Amino acid sequence: MDSKPIAGLGRPPRGARYRVLGVRDGRVCPERLLEMGMIPGAEFTVTKVAPLGDPIEVDLGGSRLCLRRSEAADLTFERVG
């Protein structure tokens, strides 16, 4: 898969796997995301997309989190699967 850094998740397809790279320049990552384990190096899979395209459900180390795409926009990711 391409491993170019991407900013935010865009419209992630179900089943896609991402790795968190870091916080985008000039942005401040919502602290809650860090505290819930969305830290650089963490990998997660998109398991569900809500009916209206947002929020999404991800599997992060065995636990499921629901997050809004707009909140992931402050992070950079790479697609790993």
Place this chain on the structure above:
Amino acid sequence: MARTVAQRGLTAALVGVPNSGKTSLFNALTGSSQKVGNYAGVTVEKVSGRTQGPDGPITIIDVPGLYSMRPVSADETVAAEVIVGRAGEARPDVLVCVVDATNLERNLYFLSQLSGAGIPTVVALTMVDVVQRDRNSLDVDRLAGELGVEVVPVVAHRGQGLLELKAAIGRAVEGRRLLDIDLGFPAAVREPVFRLHDRLARAGVDVTRSEVREALLDEGAALNDKLANLPEMVEAFVEERARLLGAHADGRTIDAQTRYAWAGRIRREVLATSGQLDRRTTDAIDRVLTHRVFGLVVFVGLMYLVFQSIYTLAAPLMDIIEAGVGAVKGWVSPMLAGAPLLQSAVVDGVLTGMGAVLVFLPQICILFALIAVLEGTGYLARAAFLMDRLLGWCGLSGRAFIPLLSSFACAVPGIMAARVMPDARSRLLTVLVAPLMSCSARLPVYVLLIGAFVEPVYGAWWAGAALFAMHFVGLAFAVPVVALLNRRVARGRRLPFVLELPRYQWPRVRDVVLTVVSRAKVFLTTAGTIILVMSIAIWALLSFPRSEAMEARYRADYRALAATQRGDVTEENYLQMRSTRDSYLGQFGRAIEPVFVPAGFDWRLTTAILAAFPAREVVVSAMGIIFDLGGEADEESPDLRQALKQATWPDGRPLVTVWTAASLMVFFALCAQCMATLAAIQRETGSWKWAAFAFGYMTLLAYVAAVAVYQLGSRLGAGG
């Protein structure tokens, strides 16, 4: 300070991540019945209880869950303050850190932040039954070794591990067992921390290394404020920070990364997983429940089922209660035959009034049971996931879903549940519209009127559908209200919506039963106090003034009526009607009647509505008394439904048509007649202004909508 620990007993606080099982453990230890549910944010306030430890009583404190020691919402602040100690309050002697064994990383991340607290700590490991069920094994001794404190596996609902936990609490205090963990911060962090700590010590500032590290990595940390009067130290921190972090890196990221790396290492060491913990069942259920299409279908279907079953399941129970109330009246009435005024006060006032409300106890219990079941399974978090975007369009967040749904049972816990919302704007909006959700106190009005005017004509299925529809009236109005308030009233920034979706669980029968019992108690106490007082007041205002002279005048008037005017009204009935009309309540009601005539209400319905100001459910008992006294005078007290059907305007038109019933239901769906709710709004927003605002806008909305329904309905449907 003379009192020692031994004299006053120990205080232990249950702290941990949301949904880790703190309240379940609290209930098991103290025998309490605090609310338990399978989603994050069930507990929103601090609660304490007592238990007997091996060496004396232990006070146990249950607090809301926390993801980190940096709270973002009101409920989290409560919990953090218990740990760090708020001014004037003693800190607990022991922290019992509740760790969910199925979610070790996130739970240990939180635990790692307690190591700076300096309070003896014990770890209670929950959900070990789930770990075992999935045929995984967990090395408890190794975990204890890594943390430096005792680790006690517990299964609260089976009572396992409670004695061991209490003994461990005692030992932790005696031996001052503090968390002793090595997070493994990189040397690049440890070295400047060491240097700064050293300088601070020389400057006479007494702080721990972890406080220094926190201040280095996060400019917002508390220590930075304390140093404000030491400019050279502030500068030293700025320099070290710049050297460590360079241009791009973020101190908080380094902190979180280090802690998660530590937590991950421990998880791998102690949890011998064959693979991952089993989520297959949950995933299979979620394939339907959070499906793009079926998810929404199931959601609406489920809500429909809830209201349909309230209507159908309760019917036989209602009959039993009705018969019971009738029997009590029949038993009491002859005993008071010697004192007609007292007899009337007890039978026509108290018993009729309270009986009219008691009949609805089954409905209320069923509603609370169904909501408790939904809460216990873990479905609510899914529903919030499905609804987030929709709620977002209205200006609320998905986090508002749970407070709003619980407001369908009762607005008071719903308003309190809004504490979990981090941003003040969403929280305020949620608090202001929560009372529009159709709470259980409105059920009696709906069931009464639907039972009298919809079911006989259209059948039980339509009656159920009407009940379902009534629950959407408030919801439908909430959308424009929020949109409007969003622009005018509330401001603030939106905060992230990160919600854990827990594994599904079977709801525990005990939890559901306890919820229902405690809510039934609340209902009965209200019925026993407000409704009792209001019933007596209404009866009195309806029975006085009375005098021989007035009675003689009424009799004379009756005799003066021509036979055709009398119709089949007997002299007694006529007397009864006149004295009711001329009573204090009748005079008052007729004075206000013009205001409510456009909505289709006569003075009797009007006074019933006004009497229900302190609590909605009073309206039914008020109608019971008013229509019973003023209507049929025969001894068997007529069913209130019958009485409503037979009531007429003075010109003989039937008083309550389908449209009057609809108008009355809409009025009650939207009005804010509940002191408990207004008080809760005041408590949660800290000002009476918002309570007054909620009362004002809802009453206006209720009146306008009721008038519109009646006017449009009776024109279009001509009495339907």
